[in-house]
Amino acid sequence: MCAERVAIFKAISEGERGFDAIAVVTDTDSLTPPCGACRQLIWEFCGDIPVILSNLKGKSETLRMRELFPKPFDASNL
Numbered sequence: 001m002c003a004e005r006v007a008i009f010k011a012i013s014e015g016e017r018g019f020d021a022i023a024v025v026t027d028t029d030s031l032t033p034p035c036g037a038c039r040q041l042i043w044e045f046c047g048d049i050p051v052i053l054s055n056l057k058g059k060s061e062t063l064r065m066r067e068l069f070p071k072p073f074d075a076s077n078l
Contacts, residue, residue, distance in 0.1 A: 002034070
């Protein structure tokens with residue numbers, strides 16, 4: 001399980017329901033976005049929040065979830 005899902009599940013298990021942003025920091029040369037499963041979970045529990053991509057070399061970029069996850073599946077599809 002990816003760190004993003006662990007962090008969200010842990011926060012939810014402790015009562016958190018409002019998320020302002022999520023950061024994905026990796027020790028890679030290029031920035032690493034959340035995987036598909038994490039994108040779905042982020043959308044379901046956090047909505048269209050900023051996703052901060054960063055690496056240990058000081059590179060960073062901030063995107064909205066809607067940019068990373070166009071046409072998401074959610075309750076509006078039911």
